Amino acid sequence: MEAAALPVRRALRSSVGTAIRKFLNRYGLIIALLALPVYFGIHDLVNQHSLTHIFENLKDGVSNGAIWALVAIGYTLVYGIVELINFAHGEVFMIGSFVSFSVWSTIGLTLTTGALGVVFGLIVTLFVAMIASGSMNVLIERVAYKPLRNAPKLAPLITAVGFSFILQNVGLEWYGGSQKGVDDLIRAQTDFFTIGGVHITHADVLAVAVTTPLVLLLAWFITKSRLGKAMRATAQDPEAARLMGINVDTTISATFLIGGLMAGAAGLIYALYQTTIWFFQGFQAGLIAFTAAVMGGIGNIWGAVLGGVIIGCIQQIADDRMGGGTWTAAIVFAYLVLIMVFRPQGLLGEETREAG
């Protein structure tokens, strides 16, 4: 009797376990992601009788996240195509900020410049910064990665770290070791407009207005253009792509160029958004953006964007409500662990080449 009951009980227990596991697998991630905003949303409703505060956090998160997203795209594209973590990418972004500041100071943009002059000057600056960062990224690939294409995987990883330090020192020589305040050309924290009590500032508008078209353009480019198709083919199988007549080297260079262009744009937005630049900003941003890329599913552009925005929102909520920033990094990375546990391939990740 007892012997017969045991398997039944075990089966019952395991079916409950399976059900819970299934439920968690399907919805755990969503629950985890929504936990913070929902909790604080309810908290606000109870205490302040409005959702303005939490929406304000999320708005800040989206605009901050837009910058991380642009940097994350560089990581994700490069990893997707050559399976290399380009550690120097954060520094390429930093150089983008530095170039932006020196360009706009050179062409004479100051706080007293009129609105039209600022807009025109910044468009010029944006192009210069994008081209500078893009060509620098291509150069790094030529010098440090291309000769190592058939070398052991660790070799390009180390040259990447090497380049990251070299560029950091360039930044250090350029503007010194402390954070440097730059002119607040766009009156970053002035309200542009207000919806339902949520203040949308100039900085928010800038971040979203520059990022959105760039990402859309990039998505179109990757799916529709010839080079974009070549990139995807190379990502899937470089050997087969070569056999199909795709110039793999050019395709890889183009990938680095695009990643660099995005980083340059992010550099300009960062300088205008934060109004502070620092030789070390690339290290931090690089770490966050790389996390965003992994969180979203490395190799996937929309994943990078989603990851960037999610990290941006977590940062803002943590900064605002959890000990004034003391715990922010810990909370962001706890989230990374959670997401990785539920979805090792990332939110929108596809199976990678090794796995598939």
Added chain:
Amino acid sequence: MRVTRTAVAGCTAAVLAAGLAACGGSSGGGGNGGSVSGDNLTIYSSLPLQGASRVQGAATVNGAKLALQQAGGKVGKFKITYKSLDDSTAQAGKWDPGQTSTNARKAASDKTTIGVIGEFNSGASAISIPILNRAGIAQVSPSNTAVGLTSSDAGAEPGEPNKYYPTGKRNFVRVVPRDTVQGAAGASVLKADGCKKPFVVNDKEVYGAGLATNVVDSLKAQGIPSLGNIGWDPKAPNYRSVASSIKAKGTDCVFISGIVNNNAVQLTKDLAAAMPNAKILGPDGICTATYTDPKQGGIPASLANRVQCTVATLDPAKYPPAGKQFFAAYKKAFPGTEPDPYAIYGYESMSLLLDAIKRAGDNGNNRQDVINALFATKDRQSVLGTYSIDKNGDTSITDYGLYKIVKGQPVFDRVIKASGS
């Protein structure tokens, strides 16, 4: 190999047992009470000469140079050489723990060292004092204000100050009032400015966190308790959400307790934007051109009328004749900009050391005698006014100056009389 390891182990055991680090310290100048052989003495300074504190550091060095120059480079029969060391690194952009201890070791291993001026930052002195203490070398700080370096009064961490003095004897004095005074001064400025709900933020360093505690205590004593005291992350890209959470508490004034090198400019900009009417007050750690001047990466000119800072330095006109002479001599020796508030403290640190050597008489080359002379300083008539050094190494001066920002420079506004409590 075995021998070496045994020696090291034995040495470690001895250190643990005796609480002294005499092992391998034969180059340390003979430990406590050692005499420098000969009449050539060296005074080192260890100050930040790179990063956002470079203006303050350079002014302190200039002040020290001027004092030695005016003394003719000698005291009695002793010829004094001054060597300036940099305790900052380009990488850190501020004082660096490794560089600080390297400098202290360098001074300790120089047999001609009679005194050290420094450090500029309290967190740095927390590293160099124990090293120089073991070597028995006099240390005079031109600027350290953290309470815990000299006493266990409010604002000190548990274990302070004894952990800095492994020999049990004192060797460190300072010529600026400690932060119990600056905290009280800050609180009385906030009260005078009509603040009802002040908030304190600190950079989590020895100096910033310690001063924040003093400010919080003094605010409470003034009847306007602070709404909170939180640490800020110097590496964060911005502080907008932090600022909005501070605003949400109804804050009308903010005290920024930290140094400019820890991203204080960005913090100020974000606080000011979140709270367009809030007044912002900072301590000596931010009272320098790299914070106040937009051309040097400081806060925008539009915030100048909302931001003030306190330094123990006063207006030249408030000083005794000797002080006035100093300002005139300094401007002549280093023409160009106005002297940074710390120039006079560099001058006085050097003068005090030279005076102590002089008072030690023929034993001016004996390190312990010089330390004893420093602590015996009584009613010294100096450029700062008349002061004494107490048994903890603290000065009896308590006047603080309030500075406003005019054309990107910190400019003296008025004297704050604050009791040292």
